Amino acid sequence: MMNVKELSTKLEYTVFALPDPVAQVTDGYTSDLLSDVMGNAAEDSVLITIQAHRNTIAVASLIGIKAIVLCNGRMPSPDMVVAAEQETVALLGTAENQFTTSHRIAAALGIS
Amino acid sequence: MRYCIDLHNHSCLSPCGSDSLLPAVLAMEAADKGIDMLALTDHNSGRNLPAFAEACEIVGITGIFGLEVTTLEEIHVLTLFETVRDALEFGQWIESILPRVHNSARLFGNQFVCDVRGTIIEEADLFLYGPADITFDALIEQTLEYGGLAIPAHIDRPANSVTANLGFLPDLPYSAVESIAMPPTVETLGYTVTQGSDAHYIEHIGRRRCFIESASDGFSGLRSALAAGAVSYLGF
Numbered sequence: 001m002m003n004v005k006e007l008s009t010k011l012e013y014t015v016f017a018l019p020d021p022v023a024q025v026t027d028g029y030t031s032d033l034l035s036d037v038m039g040n041a042a043e044d045s046v047l048i049t050i051q052a053h054r055n056t057i058a059v060a061s062l063i064g065i066k067a068i069v070l071c072n073g074r075m076p077s078p079d080m081v082v083a084a085e086q087e088t089v090a091l092l093g094t095a096e097n098q099f100t101t102s103h104r105i106a107a108a109l110g111i112s
Numbered sequence: 113m114r115y116c117i118d119l120h121n122h123s124c125l126s127p128c129g130s131d132s133l134l135p136a137v138l139a140m141e142a143a144d145k146g147i148d149m150l151a152l153t154d155h156n157s158g159r160n161l162p163a164f165a166e167a168c169e170i171v172g173i174t175g176i177f178g179l180e181v182t183t184l185e186e187i188h189v190l191t192l193f194e195t196v197r198d199a200l201e202f203g204q205w206i207e208s209i210l211p212r213v214h215n216s217a218r219l220f221g222n223q224f225v226c227d228v229r230g231t232i233i234e235e236a237d238l239f240l241y242g243p244a245d246i247t248f249d250a251l252i253e254q255t256l257e258y259g260g261l262a263i264p265a266h267i268d269r270p271a272n273s274v275t276a277n278l279g280f281l282p283d284l285p286y287s288a289v290e291s292i293a294m295p296p297t298v299e300t301l302g303y304t305v306t307q308g309s310d311a312h313y314i315e316h317i318g319r320r321r322c323f324i325e326s327a328s329d330g331f332s333g334l335r336s337a338l339a340a341g342a343v344s345y346l347g348f
Contacts, residue, residue, distance in 0.1 A: 035243045053271055058219040
């Protein structure tokens with residue numbers, strides 16, 4: 001278990017929104033299909049994706065996902081950042097791809 | 113004759129559509145902007161089509177009755193029909209294969225079904241954004257088999273488009289492909305290209321349109337014009 005601020009600092013992510021730095025994350029989920037995320041991701045997860053738009057925040061909020069890491073250097077749309085603040089979801093970014101991001105987060109959370 | 117067409121618009125039924133975008137408002141505004149043939153294409157549902165049909169009749173434009181279906185691959189496809197009945201039947205089938213998820217109006221927006229006056233008849237409970245349990249290829253085939261027109265939506269958009277989600281445009285018997293930019297910035301492989309407003313707010317109505325050369329402003333005229341590539345664009 002780790003909070004989103006610690007995770008972001010440890011893995012040197014770009015911070016787009018960090019409305020609740022101490023929100024705890026316990027698991028991760030990697031997917032670029034939001035319907036798959038909606039059906040299968042666990043709450044308190046960090047979502048690893050390239051879907052850099054507002055609907056991703058809505059899905060995250062519905063499930064109770066605490067943080068989103070946008071991979072491959074994708075930049076969030078301005079309304080995505082606003083929604084992340086409103087829905088209290090941390091929005092982070094990295095130049096790394098989904099595979100690398102997933103195994104680094106798993107290692108950081110001690111679940112690899 | 114040259115007719116102005118706009119085949120992609122939402123109403124207050126779509127969760128992402130404005131609550132003020134009533135089917136009758138769409139028809140009135142579009143008629144005012146000179147559109148002769150107008151489609152309502154809410155996400156995965158045809159429940160506002162009866163009100164839309166009535167409104168088109170009143171303002172004297174040709175209503176095209178459709179849905180914007182989300183496929184398993186989360187690709188958006190416009191499916192268009194000649195009659196409200198056909199579109200409603202197709203829409204019921206699409207709704208039956210959507211994930212059984214309740215809408216959260218706070219997160220996604222309201223899903224209002226209304227009559228021609230804008231009175232709310234019901235609020236759709238099922239989350240209508242999709243995806244339906246059907247592949248892109250199968251949806252194209254089913255739509256055409258059903259007598260409809262199948263048009264992959266906004267193929268030049270970075271999300272929910274065939275180009276973005278599959279990485280290429282498969283060789284299938286599309287009725288046309290829709291592009292936001294004109295000329296298109298992605299490969300269209302010689303398919304007829306249409307432009308539509310994709311209106312989610314009143315101020316979007318009529319923002320994109322194109323023109324067909326056709327003997328009539330009916331559905332069969334539209335079908336023939338798209339098949340023949342008899343389409344022209346503003347500024348081209």
